[in-house]
Amino acid sequence: xxxxxxxxxxxxxxxxxxxxxxxxxxxxxxxxxxxxxxxxxxxxxxxxxxxxxxxxxxxxxxxxxxxxxxxxxxxxxxxxxxxxxxxxxxxxxxxxxxxxxxxxxxxxxxxxxxxxxxxxxxxxxxxxxxxxxxxxxxxxxxxxxxxxxxxxxxxxxxxxxxxxxxxxxxxxxxxxxxxxxxxxxxxxxxxxxxxxxxxxxxxxxxxxxxxxxxxxxxxxxxxxxxxxxxxxxxxxxxxxxxxxxxxxxxxxxxxxxxxxxxxxxxxxxxxxxxxxxxxxxxxxxxxxxxxx
Amino acid sequence: xxxxxxxxxxxxxxxxxxxxxxxxxxxxxxxxxxxxxxxxxxxxxxxxxxxxxxxxxxxxxxxxxxxxxxxxxxxxxxxxxxxxxxxxxxxxxxxxxxxxxxxxxxxxxxxxxxxxxxxxxxxxxxxxxxxxxxxxxxxxxxxxxxxxxxxxxxxxxxxxxxxxxxxxxxxxxxxxxxxxxxxxxxxxxxxxxxxxxxxxxxxxxxxxxxxxxxxxxxxxxxxxxxxxxxxxxxxxxxxxxxxxxxxxxxxxxxxxxxxxxxxxxxxxxxxxxxxxxxxxxxxxxxxxxxxx
Numbered sequence: 268x269x270x271x272x273x274x275x276x277x278x279x280x281x282x283x284x285x286x287x288x289x290x291x292x293x294x295x296x297x298x299x300x301x302x303x304x305x306x307x308x309x310x311x312x313x314x315x316x317x318x319x320x321x322x323x324x325x326x327x328x329x330x331x332x333x334x335x336x337x338x339x340x341x342x343x344x345x346x347x348x349x350x351x352x353x354x355x356x357x358x359x360x361x362x363x364x365x366x367x368x369x370x371x372x373x374x375x376x377x378x379x380x381x382x383x384x385x386x387x388x389x390x391x392x393x394x395x396x397x398x399x400x401x402x403x404x405x406x407x408x409x410x411x412x413x414x415x416x417x418x419x420x421x422x423x424x425x426x427x428x429x430x431x432x433x434x435x436x437x438x439x440x441x442x443x444x445x446x447x448x449x450x451x452x453x454x455x456x457x458x459x460x461x462x463x464x465x466x467x468x469x470x471x472x473x474x475x476x477x478x479x480x481x482x483x484x485x486x487x488x489x490x491x492x493x494x495x496x497x498x499x500x501x502x503x504x505x506x507x508x509x510x511x512x513x514x515x516x517x518x519x520x521x522x523x524x525x526x527x528x529x530x531x532x533x534x535x536x537x538x539x540x541x542x543x544x545x546x547x548x549x550x551x552x553x554x555x556x557x558x559x
Numbered sequence: 560x561x562x563x564x565x566x567x568x569x570x571x572x573x574x575x576x577x578x579x580x581x582x583x584x585x586x587x588x589x590x591x592x593x594x595x596x597x598x599x600x601x602x603x604x605x606x607x608x609x610x611x612x613x614x615x616x617x618x619x620x621x622x623x624x625x626x627x628x629x630x631x632x633x634x635x636x637x638x639x640x641x642x643x644x645x646x647x648x649x650x651x652x653x654x655x656x657x658x659x660x661x662x663x664x665x666x667x668x669x670x671x672x673x674x675x676x677x678x679x680x681x682x683x684x685x686x687x688x689x690x691x692x693x694x695x696x697x698x699x700x701x702x703x704x705x706x707x708x709x710x711x712x713x714x715x716x717x718x719x720x721x722x723x724x725x726x727x728x729x730x731x732x733x734x735x736x737x738x739x740x741x742x743x744x745x746x747x748x749x750x751x752x753x754x755x756x757x758x759x760x761x762x763x764x765x766x767x768x769x770x771x772x773x774x775x776x777x778x779x780x781x782x783x784x785x786x787x788x789x790x791x792x793x794x795x796x797x798x799x800x801x802x803x804x805x806x807x808x809x810x811x812x813x814x815x816x817x818x819x820x821x822x823x824x825x826x827x828x829x830x831x832x833x834x835x836x837x838x839x840x841x842x843x844x845x846x847x848x849x850x851x
Contacts, residue, residue, distance in 0.1 A: 275575060276668060283669070284572040284579060351670060353677025359826040362680075366833060376568060376675045376788050377575070378643060378668035381683050385645025386666055388654075391673050392689035396716055399684075422710050424688055496668050534651040541658060 269339035269370050271358065273351040273377025276496030279315040286375045290316050293345040295338055297323040299358075300434075312347075320347070324435060332361055339370045350379030380523055383495050384427050387502050388538020389527055394427055395419030400460045400524070401431040402453065410467045416526055417482035428524040430455035454520035457491030457503070461510035461524065464489075483507070483526060488556060490525040490539060493517040505544035516544070530558045561631035561662050563650065565643040565669025568788030571607040578667045582608050585637040587630055589615040591650075592726075604639075612639070616727060624653055631662045642671035672815055675787050676719050679794050680830020681819055687716030692752045692816070693723040694745065702759045708818055709774035720816040722747035746812035749783030749795070753802035753816065756781075775799070775818060780848060782817040782831060785809040797836035808836070822850045 270289040275281030282290070290296055298312070300322045313320050323335070323346070338344050352358055352374055365372050385391045396419060398412035412428070419426045433453040441448045465485045472478060485508040493501040501517050503510065510524070527535070536557045543549040562581040567573030574582070582588055590604070592614045605612050615627070615638070630636050644650055644666055657664050677683040688711060690704035704720070711718045725745040733740045757777045764770060777800040785793040793809050795802065802816070819827070828849045835841040 273670065277577070280576040280580070281668075283567060283575050285569070287576060288572070351674050351677065353683060354674065359680050359830050363826070363829055363833075374678055374788075376573075376670035376678075378565065378670060379674050379683075382643050382646065382671050382674040383668045385643065386668075388651050391645060391671075392691075392721075394689075395687050396714065397684035397686075418714050422688065422714065429684075496666075534655070537655055538651050541655075 268343050269372050270345045271352040272347050272375045274349050275377040279312050290345045293343045296345045297321045298347045299323050336365050336368050336370050351377050354379035387490050389425050389535050395424030397427045399429045413467050420482050423528045425528050426526045430460050430522050457517050457522045457524050458511050458514045461507045491517050492523045502542040503544050504539040504542040509544045531556050533557050560635050561664050562637045563644040564639050564667045566641050567669040571604050582637045585635045588637045589613045590639045591615050628657050628660050628662050643669050646671035679782050681717050681827050687711030689719045691721045705759050712774050715820045717820050718818045722752050722814050749809050749814045749816050750803050750806045753799045783809050784815045794834040795836050796831040796834040801836045823848050825849050
């Protein structure tokens with residue numbers, strides 16, 4: 268049996284009872300270690316579970332998962348995923364291969380950012396497509412998520428922006444020379460994402476877009492979230508421009524950003540107001556955002 | 560302290576370690592008992608947690624929650640919610656009142672249908688607005704969710720349809736006479752929801768809509784899900800028409816229905832094919848649905 272187990276968002280105690288029981292009865296425990304990070308380290312998990320954990324990086328899951336699946340044919344094996352097993356990465360590939368090989372799979376769900384984002388007070392059912400904001404470099408400045416945000420806003424929906432995580436990345440030089448030297452991990456923060464969203468407006472304007480057709484402005488309401496589901500969770504609501512100054516306020520990763528719909532339910536507004544960066548901005552903008 | 564604790568979707572062992580620790584240290588434990596149901600009964604929870612659980616129905620949460628909040632000012636109190644505390648119902652009202660009263664709140668997240676629906680293989684980030692399908696009666700046949708499905712499909716997004724739950728409903732007669740006699744609980748199943756989605760097409764056609772402008776047809780791919788996150792979970796994929804015959808296949812509540820986007824990622828299609836009601840229908844329709 269292969270147990271696909273969500274760890275939730277915080278520390279080692281965010282696993283479910285069912286998940287912990289599966290881990291404890293498994294002879295091998297793998298941890299998916301490339302699409303997210305643990306707030307708790309690897310060592311904490313090992314001591315809490317009382318058994319060694321094997322890090323499964325992208326190349327393991329994509330190329331060598333047959334090793335794990337063969338084990339799961341004859342014994343109980345756990346594959347741990349931060350958040351929910353069907354979060355940002357679906358692991359469909361792994362499940363389909365398991366099915367082909369005749370491996371029984373059991374999924375143990377948990378919270379992921381895709382539902383825990385509701386903690387800011389915006390209604391989950393009113394979220395549209397989720398987008399990813401990636402680090403720009405000199406040669407690559409993708410802006411395609413702007414159109415998805417625009418589409419969500421036209422439909423009256425909120426947009427969850429997942430912010431880029433770079434783990435085990437190689438520089439071009441190291442990649443070219445096939446040297447297994449990795450860059451330090453990088454996690455995009457809300458202040459960077461907010462700046463990028465503003466930069467896109469300027470790119471669109473420079474490309475001839477009319478200001479009144481843009482999906483949002485630097486003064487549009489946005490919500491920054493840091494370390495959702497942990498004891499040190501922080502939420503900050505204000506204009507995108509205000510969020511470009513949220514580096515100290517929001518602190519360490521992981522961060523996410525939400526661009527709410529143009530009109531909010533009064534309770535959504537009141538919830539966000541609890542997290543206002545600037546109460547006077549909130550008071551001044553209430554009539555603009557709240558549905559009558 | 561008020562702990563707002565998600566129970567997840569299955570049985571009493573789907574609570575997290577952190578959640579269970581909070582329950583065990585709480586002097587009072589309330590269970591929100593009106594927006595969802597537990598697959599396990601109330602009694603199982605009480606024996607597992609080793610303490611009595613107070614049922615909190617809608618009128619309690621909306622009108623009498625000050626009693627609970629006053630307790631939480633001086634002791635640890637747990638408020639349990641099936642799924643995640645910020646699932647279909649946000650409990651924003653409760654949180655705002657707690658804030659006004661100076662009650663500390665700690666949220667312990669868990670899986671909800673809004674993220675666990677990913678188990679069918681459709682990518683979570685490609686879901687649009689979530690809709691609710693409610694029981695029709697002779698006087699009230701709301702169809703407004705059709706437009707939301709149409710909007711999601713135009714944007715290339717999947718739609719999760721939450722199916723109606725009627726708990727502690729009074730008949731008009733009992734309501735009029737203020738008799739606290741409640742109808743038996745009712746849970747909409749996928750076969751009923753699929754029929755209603757087809758009925759709406761006929762209503763639109765009768766209203767003059769052109770067939771080629773409709774958002775979907777009786778032959779459109781849909782996915783029925785039953786008891787997601789439990790040991791008896793069932794998934795059935797096929798046309799809406801096929802799903803009108805899923806009563807035996809999917810069995811007991813809770814059910815949900817997904818109307819996928821018009822075009823799917825090949826892996827999404829392969830995952831759904833694992834749950835095909837009719838393999839030949841899947842084979843015949845692959846080219847229509849899969850992105851090149």
